[in-house]
Amino acid sequence: MNSGAQLDCSAPSVHRKICIQMTDVDSQSGRAMLKLRELLLRGDFHPGERLSELPLVARLGVSRTPIRLALQRLAHEGLLEMVPSGGFQVREFNLTDIWDAIEMRGVLEGTAARLAAERLGDPVEMRAIRDLQQQMDTTTLDTAESFASYMDLNEAFHAAVGDLAKSPMLIRSLAYVKTLPFAAPSAMVYARSKLPKAAALFIIGQEQHHGLLEAIEQRQGSRAEALAREHARLARRNLESVLSDQAILSCVPGASLIKFSRAARQ
Amino acid sequence: MNSGAQLDCSAPSVHRKICIQMTDVDSQSGRAMLKLRELLLRGDFHPGERLSELPLVARLGVSRTPIRLALQRLAHEGLLEMVPSGGFQVREFNLTDIWDAIEMRGVLEGTAARLAAERLGDPVEMRAIRDLQQQMDTTTLDTAESFASYMDLNEAFHAAVGDLAKSPMLIRSLAYVKTLPFAAPSAMVYARSKLPKAAALFIIGQEQHHGLLEAIEQRQGSRAEALAREHARLARRNLESVLSDQAILSCVPGASLIKFSRAARQ
DNA sequence: ACAGCGGAGATTGTATACAGGACGGAAGTT
DNA sequence: AACTTCCGTCCTGTATACAATCTCCGCTGT
Missing domain, CATH: 1.20.120.530 (GntR ligand-binding domain-like)
Known part of the structure; x- marks a missing residue:
């Protein structure tokens, strides 16, 4: 059981399974959400880091509108939190x-x-x-x-x-x-x-x-x-x-x- | 206690208290959400009824963007549900x-x-x-x-x-x-x-x-x-x-x- | 009469333009 | 030297334009 040798923790097939979808994949906002969630769980952003929308446009390849939607959904999920002055930041646990x-x-x-x-x-x-x-x-x-x-x-x-x-x-x-x-x-x-x-x-x-x-x-x-x-x-x-x-x-x-x-x- | 005489169930002072806010009031989307939630709780829409965005533009006095946001938040709250083909409808309990x-x-x-x-x-x-x-x-x-x-x-x-x-x-x-x-x-x-x-x-x-x-x-x-x-x-x-x-x-x-x-x- | 089909209208999803405000840095003052 | 103030830049919130798609209605054929 305890394979030990290779600790392939980032095996996508495993992480993907954990990631519940609950959204339509065939839409820009759905894809943006899944992609962003994967980035968050993979640790591409520090806790507390503010997520600006414009950089995400380049990174996710979609417009600001679906990104806004994805950010809000992830905030509802609890991975992000809205900052009072506007925008979202990565939540720290x-x-x-x-x-x-x-x-x-x-x-x-x-x-x-x-x-x-x-x-x-x-x-x-x-x-x-x-x-x-x-x-x-x-x-x-x-x-x-x-x-x-x-x-x-x-x-x-x-x-x-x-x-x-x-x-x-x-x-x-x-x-x-x-x-x-x-x-x-x-x-x-x-x-x-x-x-x-x-x-x-x-x-x-x-x-x-x-x-x-x-x-x-x-x-x-x-x-x-x-x-x-x-x-x-x-x-x-x-x-x-x-x-x-x-x-x-x-x-x-x-x-x-x-x-x-x-x-x-x- | 049991006043009986006037059954002022729609007394806004009472209903307003039940309505949790949890959103910034001084924004178009926040106001749209509160207003829409009040309409829903007051029974202005039938259960199962589809809520189109354009009529809400006239009714709530804001653009489609904040209305979309309000609809999505209310769906997360559970008062609405998204229909697979797109859009939202009033949830039935x-x-x-x-x-x-x-x-x-x-x-x-x-x-x-x-x-x-x-x-x-x-x-x-x-x-x-x-x-x-x-x-x-x-x-x-x-x-x-x-x-x-x-x-x-x-x-x-x-x-x-x-x-x-x-x-x-x-x-x-x-x-x-x-x-x-x-x-x-x-x-x-x-x-x-x-x-x-x-x-x-x-x-x-x-x-x-x-x-x-x-x-x-x-x-x-x-x-x-x-x-x-x-x-x-x-x-x-x-x-x-x-x-x-x-x-x-x-x-x-x-x-x-x-x-x-x-x-x-x- | 009923089922299948097609098209027009309506509606959502997406992109983008614009305005108001927040944040940060630099300069001036105490 | 530190604090305050002002200005510029960036960013978010909002409005709107456009395109794809869904829905609904009427039509036609069996």
């Missing part, structure tokens, strides 16, 4: 922000799991998510392709829990917290694979998936909620481990936007 | 959406309360929120001004719990769910005052506020979370009562965007 963002995801996914348990009609509804779980169990995790596949399955699994909750509003809020690059379910998965204890972490994660489905199936809402929260905290523990190795940290998307204050955490 | 939106607020405010309890440093930090609580306790609730004051205090109280959580990320998510008009803490308060059992409901609400502060002060995170969730469910019970009276329902901002399906609820 600290470790507490990431910590709390993952906690928020855990809370919302916990709610999704609880609602899924409370609202489950026929156990047949769980067939799709059971299928995802079994596919993840049988993923070998020895090649780059199997990693990408695992990340896809993981994203799909978490989305499926949201679907079982049968609440558009919840899915909406969940999508919102996931827009932050390091709060997505698979954000830490790739970095995790580089850790020494990677194998153990994957086993724990799968065990939590299993327990979660069991709780939902047996309509144990409170247990499902607790398990989903704990599952998100596994990502936080990953983060904790990843912090010790700068090389691995750079695998986390948007790591360049993190400001490390002297106090390690809290 | 059903009762389950409102139900779940309030539940989501409860979950996030519950998390805020838990974090507030877990992260409370010195009990002195609670002086401001204690002050708000006492002011609410002594509010008479017999005049329109006292209502407005109560709603302000209520909003401030809920915001203060968020501040105590010391988590910008949580405040961000909380702000997001509150953008939906009927999910704000004070959305149901005004309509509630028209209910027969208004006095009892206010007493219950105040009691919950009191218990919440006690739990936070004694660092009882789990209890604080449960109380905050239950407090939001009081708003849901208000909604349930309000639904029985069409006249009172129209006091809820954005009520005209609600589609009532044959199944009353769930």
Whole structure:
């Protein structure tokens, strides 16, 4: 698993997967947004740096209008923030922000799991998510392709829990917290694979998936909620481990936007 | 309390308070957004109706550019949705959406309360929120001004719990769910005052506020979370009562965007 | 009568021009 | 030497022009 040799953190196939789109690609503004987001996550801009529109015209190859649109959308996503006097600047995150963002995801996914348990009609509804779980169990995790596949399955699994909750509003809020690059379910998965204890972490994660489905199936809402929260905290523990190795940290998307204050955490 | 005589639901002083701004008023796009949001909440457009830009130019008195901006912001807020082929249309909500939106607020405010309890440093930090609580306790609730004051205090109280959580990320998510008009803490308060059992409901609400502060002060995170969730469910019970009276329902901002399906609820 | 097709009008997405304001540097004053 | 003030440059916000595309209506053919 822990390949070690080449630490191809900037492998585009991996980062691209993390990057949710949620926009039409076949429009200037959509392309501008995706391109700009990729630049931001790749670390082409410093946190706090002001993004002027004119330089972006040359860099992205589109007019100011779609760039304005892209900037505003990214501000809504949370990667940028508007400055009071006008314009936008790159947002700076600290470790507490990431910590709390993952906690928020855990809370919302916990709610999704609880609602899924409370609202489950026929156990047949769980067939799709059971299928995802079994596919993840049988993923070998020895090649780059199997990693990408695992990340896809993981994203799909978490989305499926949201679907079982049968609440558009919840899915909406969940999508919102996931827009932050390091709060997505698979954000830490790739970095995790580089850790020494990677194998153990994957086993724990799968065990939590299993327990979660069991709780939902047996309509144990409170247990499902607790398990989903704990599952998100596994990502936080990953983060904790990843912090010790700068090389691995750079695998986390948007790591360049993190400001490390002297106090390690809290 | 229950004035009954004049049911001035469209009293602008009240609706204006519900409408969060979060934008600069002294710009064309900011004004366009506020004006358009007011039109939407007042029910000037049908759910599902497509909003073309040109008619809005005449109606709002600004050019297409700021209108485009306002439309996009309102889509992010959730009042509009973009149609795949281009443009925006008024979003339609059903009762389950409102139900779940309030539940989501409860979950996030519950998390805020838990974090507030877990992260409370010195009990002195609670002086401001204690002050708000006492002011609410002594509010008479017999005049329109006292209502407005109560709603302000209520909003401030809920915001203060968020501040105590010391988590910008949580405040961000909380702000997001509150953008939906009927999910704000004070959305149901005004309509509630028209209910027969208004006095009892206010007493219950105040009691919950009191218990919440006690739990936070004694660092009882789990209890604080449960109380905050239950407090939001009081708003849901208000909604349930309000639904029985069409006249009172129209006091809820954005009520005209609600589609009532044959199944009353769930 | 109904489905498929075509064209005209309307509407959005994009580019660009213009104006007002913000920021920074330089010069003058205390 | 430091502070203030003024001016120039840059930048954003706004308006508008243009083009591509979508929608809707009427027409025609089966």
